[in-house]
Amino acid sequence: MSRSLTWRASGARPNSTSWSRTSVAGLLLSCATLLGGCATYRPAPLPTAVELPDDVTHLQGAPTDGRALDMLAFQRLVLLNNPDLRAARAQHDVAQAQMLQAGLLPNPSVNGSIGYLISGVGDATAWTAGISEDIRSLVTLAPRRQAAKAAAAEVDASLLWQEWQTLGKTQMLVVDLVEGERLRALQSHTLTQLEQRNQQLRKSIAEGNTDLTAASPDFVAAADARTSYDDLQRRLLGQQHELAALLGVAADAAIPLPATLNLPAPDADSIRSSAKSIERRRPDLVALQLGYQAQEATLRAAVLAQFPMLSIGYAASQDNSRVRNGGPAITFDLPIFDRNQGNIAIAKATRQQLHDEYFARLTAAHSEVDALLTEQSQARAQLAELLPALPAAIHDADQATSAQQLGLIDLRTYVDLIVAAQSHQAAAITLQQTVLEQQVAMDTLLGTGMPDSLSQDVIAP
Numbered sequence: 001m002s003r004s005l006t007w008r009a010s011g012a013r014p015n016s017t018s019w020s021r022t023s024v025a026g027l028l029l030s031c032a033t034l035l036g037g038c039a040t041y042r043p044a045p046l047p048t049a050v051e052l053p054d055d056v057t058h059l060q061g062a063p064t065d066g067r068a069l070d071m072l073a074f075q076r077l078v079l080l081n082n083p084d085l086r087a088a089r090a091q092h093d094v095a096q097a098q099m100l101q102a103g104l105l106p107n108p109s110v111n112g113s114i115g116y117l118i119s120g121v122g123d124a125t126a127w128t129a130g131i132s133e134d135i136r137s138l139v140t141l142a143p144r145r146q147a148a149k150a151a152a153a154e155v156d157a158s159l160l161w162q163e164w165q166t167l168g169k170t171q172m173l174v175v176d177l178v179e180g181e182r183l184r185a186l187q188s189h190t191l192t193q194l195e196q197r198n199q200q201l202r203k204s205i206a207e208g209n210t211d212l213t214a215a216s217p218d219f220v221a222a223a224d225a226r227t228s229y230d231d232l233q234r235r236l237l238g239q240q241h242e243l244a245a246l247l248g249v250a251a252d253a254a255i256p257l258p259a260t261l262n263l264p265a266p267d268a269d270s271i272r273s274s275a276k277s278i279e280r281r282r283p284d285l286v287a288l289q290l291g292y293q294a295q296e297a298t299l300r301a302a303v304l305a306q307f308p309m310l311s312i313g314y315a316a317s318q319d320n321s322r323v324r325n326g327g328p329a330i331t332f333d334l335p336i337f338d339r340n341q342g343n344i345a346i347a348k349a350t351r352q353q354l355h356d357e358y359f360a361r362l363t364a365a366h367s368e369v370d371a372l373l374t375e376q377s378q379a380r381a382q383l384a385e386l387l388p389a390l391p392a393a394i395h396d397a398d399q400a401t402s403a404q405q406l407g408l409i410d411l412r413t414y415v416d417l418i419v420a421a422q423s424h425q426a427a428a429i430t431l432q433q434t435v436l437e438q439q440v441a442m443d444t445l446l447g448t449g450m451p452d453s454l455s456q457d458v459i460a461p
Contacts, residue, residue, distance in 0.1 A: 052250040059247060068256040071171060074247075078170045079163060081248040088162055095155035102148030106137040109311070115320070122320030130329055132313025140301040147297035154290035161283035166246065168444030172437060173243045178261050179433035180236045183426055187229045190422045194222040197415045218412070221419075263432060264439050266380055268373055274446045275369045279362055281447040288358040295354050299347040305340045309333040368445055376438040383431040390424050397421035 056062050056069070061080045063073065079085065108131055115126035201218055204210035241251045249255075279285045309332060316326030400417035403409045442448070 052248065052253075054250045054253050056247065056249060056253060056255055059249065066256065068258045070258055071174060071261075074170050074174055075167050078166060078246050082166060082246055083248050085163055085166060088159055091155050091159060092152075095152040099145075099148040099152040103141075103145045105141070106134050108133045108313070117320045120320070124318065124320055124322045126318055126320045128315065128317040130313055130315030132311040132329060132331065135310040135312055136305060136307050139307050140304045143297045143301035143304065147294045147301065150290045150294035150297060154287045154294060157283045157287035157290055161287060164283060164447065165444065168440060170243065170246050171440045171443075173239050173246070174257065175261060175433060175436045175440060176239050177236060177243065178257050178259070179429055179436065180232065180239070181257070182260075183429045183433075184229070184232055184236060186422050186426050186429065187225065187232060190419055190426075191222070191225045191229050193415050193418050194218070194225050197411055198222050200411050261436060263435060266376070268377070271369065271373060271442060271446065274448060275366060278365055278369070278446055282365065282445075283447065285358070285362060285365065288354065288361060292351070292354045292358060295347065295351045299344070299351055302340060302344045302347040305343065306335070308335045365445065369442070372438060372442050372445065376435065376442070379431055379434045379438060383428065383435060386424070386428050386431060390428055393421040393424040 053059060056077070057064050057066065059077050059081045061076050063069070069077070110129075110131050112129040113127065117123070117125060198219060201210055201215040205212055205215060240255065243255060244251050244253055247253075247255070274281075279289070311329075311331040313329050314326065315329040316324065318324045397418050397420075400409065400414050404411070404414040
């Protein structure tokens with residue numbers, strides 16, 4: 001603009017070609033610089049069809065030799081292939097982007113205007129221009145960055161807790177399926193024996209050798225056994241579908257399960273010792289601590305935001321008679337009605353809410369540990385009482401089989417002895433399953449095997 005005014009006063013005319021080339025080159029360079037830092041848009045269409053693998057061997061990280069999977073293999077496959085976990089991990093990128101946004105400096109504001117001379121005294125176009133920066137945004141920048149950093153870490157800890165819970169659910173399903181298959185085989189054998197006896201009883205009733213009233217308890221026993229067997233089959237099918245969903249395979253995909261699971265030795269002292277540091281190892285508690293830290297920083301930012309809205313910059317202007325002036329410019333709000341007290345009250349109430357939620361979750365975690373220890377102790381005691389009698393029951397069943405083959409005992413007595421032995425075995429399997437489920441629940445509750453989520457001190461003040 002000043003260059004144009006000089007031309008007018010002197011009547012000189014510069015080389016228009018040179019000026020035009022220089023201006024165009026500068027304009028293009030400025031546009032390229034600005035556009036180089038801009039993001040671009042690319043469409044990301046949603047999937048129109050979903051094809052789940054029909055075989056576990058097609059999963060990422062799966063063994064290809066077809067052998068039965070152990071517990072560690074199931075955990076690895078779930079972490080690599082579970083659709084819900086893969087979707088949840090996108091929250092990490094969102095939190096990192098929010099942390100990036102919170103850490104950016106506020107852009108300075110530029111303003112300007114042009115007043116064309118329409119009439120009156122004067123021979124130039126008037127203009128005003130200014131640049132300013134929001135000071136309050138700079139004052140609250142540090143606590144906002146701290147809040148965003150803690151919030152991003154909270155998201156990571158929450159994702160870790162979701163993964164840990166998914167692994168616990170996977171282990172629970174594997175326990176239920178392995179022990180359930182053992183129980184199903186036993187119940188199937190029991191049901192076969194009872195139904196064979198029923199066939200003999202019906203034949204005897206038809207021949208008039210047995211009274212229906214006397215045989216009715218046997219028919220009821222067979223009906224109950226059939227109901228229990230069918231219920232178990234439906235439950236196992238549902239659990240198999242749940243495990244397939246966790247693995248990310250088709251519902252009817254074959255899943256190679258281990259034949260048996262090792263029963264862990266009781267270690268109440270180690271469990272109680274681990275419970276003392278549960279708040280540092282369990283990701284959900286760590287996430288609550290980080291959420292509290294984020295809210296602490298949010299409250300500090302709200303307190304600092306009592307500082308009135310203040311912008312400092314520089315402004316310059318020219319009137320129509322070419323009189324120019326310039327100097328510092330300040331704009332600020334008068335804190336008469338709004339001193340950010342509403343946001344401060346909200347931040348304080350939210351902090352108290354998080355404080356109470358953390359205390360309640362921590363108290364519940366320790367109570368659950370104590371309750372689970374008591375329940376596990378009871379189940380192990382019942383199993384210890386049952387196991388010594390199991391060999392004798394199996395021996396009686398073997399003796400009954402030999403006696404029945406020699407014709408020394410009738411069918412009813414033989415089946416009663418077989419069913420009694422299998423009832424002992426079924427009770428033992430059920431108790432073993434209970435103990436295994438309790439151990440999985442305890443490991444999930446304590447975060448057993450999980451390292452400290454964070455190396456720094458994250459306990460909220």
